[in-house]
Amino acid sequence: EVQLVESGGGPVKPGGSLRLSCSTSGFTLSGAWMSWVRQAPGKGLEWLGRMRSEIDGGTADYPAPVKDRFIISRDESRNMLFLHINNLRTEDTAVYYCTKDGRGYTFGSYRYFYYMDVWGKGTTVTVSS
Amino acid sequence: SSELTQPPSVSVSPGQTAKITCSGDALPNTYVYWYQHKPGQAPLLIVYKDNETPPGIPERFSGSTSGTVVTLTITGVQTEDEADYYCQSADSSIPSVVFGGGTRLTVL
Numbered sequence: 001e002v003q004l005v006e007s008g009g010g011p012v013k014p015g016g017s018l019r020l021s022c023s024t025s026g027f028t029l030s031g032a033w034m035s036w037v038r039q040a041p042g043k044g045l046e047w048l049g050r051m052r053s054e055i056d057g058g059t060a061d062y063p064a065p066v067k068d069r070f071i072i073s074r075d076e077s078r079n080m081l082f083l084h085i086n087n088l089r090t091e092d093t094a095v096y097y098c099t100k101d102g103r104g105y106t107f108g109s110y111r112y113f114y115y116m117d118v119w120g121k122g123t124t125v126t127v128s129s
Numbered sequence: 130s131s132e133l134t135q136p137p138s139v140s141v142s143p144g145q146t147a148k149i150t151c152s153g154d155a156l157p158n159t160y161v162y163w164y165q166h167k168p169g170q171a172p173l174l175i176v177y178k179d180n181e182t183p184p185g186i187p188e189r190f191s192g193s194t195s196g197t198v199v200t201l202t203i204t205g206v207q208t209e210d211e212a213d214y215y216c217q218s219a220d221s222s223i224p225s226v227v228f229g230g231g232t233r234l235t236v237l
Contacts, residue, residue, distance in 0.1 A: 044215060063226075112219070115217065119172045121171045
């Protein structure tokens with residue numbers, strides 16, 4: 001069974017840094033595409049970026065709003081995914097989820113698909129002075 | 130991916146049919162996925178590739194598309210279906226994943 005368990009959240013002051021962890025089990029982390037998603041209080045889901053599988057390059061992609069402050073990394077020996085957040089702002093207060101993603105191209109039509117297949121329960125980050 | 134627009138809220142009585150829409154200019158060219166999110170729980174994928182349901186998802190959940198609008202339909206709504214529902218799409222040309230703003234389904 002695929003399981004994802006996030007940790008590392010808590011209170012932090014503006015300007016600080018934080019590393020969130022996602023412990024994975026039930027699959028080979030190096031072979032998976034993984035994302036981080038957050039939900040701020042009263043807001044919707046926001047995609048924060050993803051890490052490609054090793055065979056697809058092992059690099060990370062980020063949306064423009066976070067690309068300068070967020071870094072996704074992976075430790076395959078420990079089956080862990082990380083999200084490093086620098087220069088934290090009050091608007092980073094949110095529940096942070098890691099996800100195992102499904103992706104590819106549909107046979108025949110060759111239409112691209114990408115979705116969040118399995119989610120963890122999240123870890124809460126509170127940024128406040 | 131372009132923006133995805135959902136109604137903020139939908140209300141239905143138990144046993145009725147709920148329809149939640151998601152609109153976006155790029156939707157004719159991309160698949161849409163739907164997630165159910167209950168307070169304190171992990172979001173759950175309930176529809177993928179517009180209209181397919183993962184194993185274990187009740188048959189009352191279904192998806193459909195018509196041009197720039199995709200619809201999540203819950204037939205015979207149950208009280209346990211009360212949750213936030215999000216649509217999502219992705220673009221292969223620019224690495225991006227976009228969520229709709231979410232729809233709060235209230236079962237009266």
